[in-house]
Amino acid sequence: MSGLTQGEIDRIKDKIRAKHGLDSNHPAMLTEALTAQQCDQCGKIGELRPYGPSGSLICWPCGQLDAQGTEARFFERLDEGRDI
Numbered sequence: 663m664s665g666l667t668q669g670e671i672d673r674i675k676d677k678i679r680a681k682h683g684l685d686s687n688h689p690a691m692l693t694e695a696l697t698a699q700q701c702d703q704c705g706k707i708g709e710l711r712p713y714g715p716s717g718s719l720i721c722w723p724c725g726q727l728d729a730q731g732t733e734a735r736f737f738e739r740l741d742e743g744r745d746i
């Protein structure tokens with residue numbers, strides 16, 4: 663039900679491109695969104711991403727509660743060459 667909208671995915675890809683100086687045609691592939699798991703933070707079932715504190719799996723609404731922290735962890739993973 664929830665999960666990332668196309669607009670949110672496009673926004674993330676724009677950030678990846680901006681950070682790495684990629685041109686706008688670069689695919690900036692995201693790994694497939696994780697499906698139907700329970701959020702470590704709010705307990706709701708949704709598509710989760712590993713951007714919670716200490717790499718916990720959280721849903722998009724929980725990620726937005728600490729957007730700055732979520733974004734920092736997102737870029738940490740990117741810099742480490744891990745799946746994002």
Ligand SMILES: [Zn+2]
Nearest residue numbers: 701704721724
């Ligand atoms: Zn949540």
